[in-house]
Amino acid sequence: MIVLLEIREQLKSFYEKHAVIVNGIIKGLLGFVTLSLMNGNIGYMGRLKAPLMVTMLSVLCAFLPYGGISFLMAALMVAHIYTVSFELALITAVMLIMLALLYYGFQPQDSYWLLLMPVAFMLKIPYVVPLLAGLAGGLLSVIPVSCGVVVYYILMYVKQNAGLLTNDESVDITQKYVQLIRSVIANQTMFMMIAAFAAAILMVYLIHNLSLDYSWIIAIILGIIVELAAVFLGDFIFDLSVPAGELIMGILASLVIAVIYHFFVFAIDYTRTENIQFEDDDYVYYVKAVPKIVVTRPDVKVKRINNPAKARQR
């Protein structure tokens, strides 16, 4: 435990010094992972798959805000889908535009949930996103998370039916829309996932705000239980099969990631070095304000836990 705390302190002081670089690297990596997953699954537009293109876009992501990254990825996704089916691209674009207009007018800073959700799905750990959203975001993050689920199922539909979508020129164009909308909207697994995640976000959010000891870990575990219960309920009532091995592995991995994330990110205040500039009558000041490193409270707690044990041994 002490080793972990030390690592955490080191990470914290590293972040305090190099916040700008670290943030850039994180965003670049997020962009790279998203692009690779997208190309691997629905990479139908060859030009966007070229390694040089991927590298350049990832570097670009490092300099964009999260909203910009989401916008870029959404545009690329629509471009990929467009190569397969104009109709589906239109439907996806309309959905994304509606989300942007209705929701991101209020909360432009929330857009990374929309991005993280499909990424987590493709990495087989979708269950982690509601846990993090409940801990870090608010209740409103239900909306981008749900839309992320929809985006993922649209992507999966494209992936599974790519051949069908490109080759069915015989089918009437009006029937095509009917078929597409039906298969996207009438996907019960998708709705089960949305319900499960919404319930989990609600649970985690409510519990971690309670003034209990370890409320966050209780919240994470209860959130996992809610997700499992919802998935089983869906399995039971609507006969939707979710592969059991994948489910269990995904849940366990999500639990671990949520705990790690909480330990390293939520528990401490990542104040960072600020560069500011101001002036008075006599001078112009360029100030670099570096936060002081103080011993955080968790360290003190650990010492207390260890001391009684030592006393007993003696």
Place this chain on the structure above:
Amino acid sequence: MLNEDKLKLMTGIAMFEKREGRRIFPVQRYFRGDYISRHLFRSFFSYTLCAVLVVLIWILYNSEKLLNTMNLDDMIGAAKGGMLFYLAGLFIYLIITYRIYGKRYEDARRGMRVYLAKLKRLEKRYEFQNRTRELTKGGS
């Protein structure tokens, strides 16, 4: 000469500006009513645009039925139903907008009060400095 506690005050204010400025200053340019109605207006347009998009998709979805059985009465009925949905949704959406931006305005006003208090402290510091300057001038 550099004055250390004045510097501290100014640094504090500059950091506050940097962190909270984006949240506070654009809001403070408006009266509450103007601010909220400006956003209500924007919400109205974005909601209407979304409704148009939905109608577009709906028409595509039902285009076959619409083309085959062109019936004026049915179409009027559908339009009425759609209009009702649109108005109800618009009403709910505008209420949400009103509440959110009302709250944001209050938050910004509170932030502004903190900012002004900080500025006032700096101003006092200046007054103090000037007075001591005058005193020393008078004394010499």
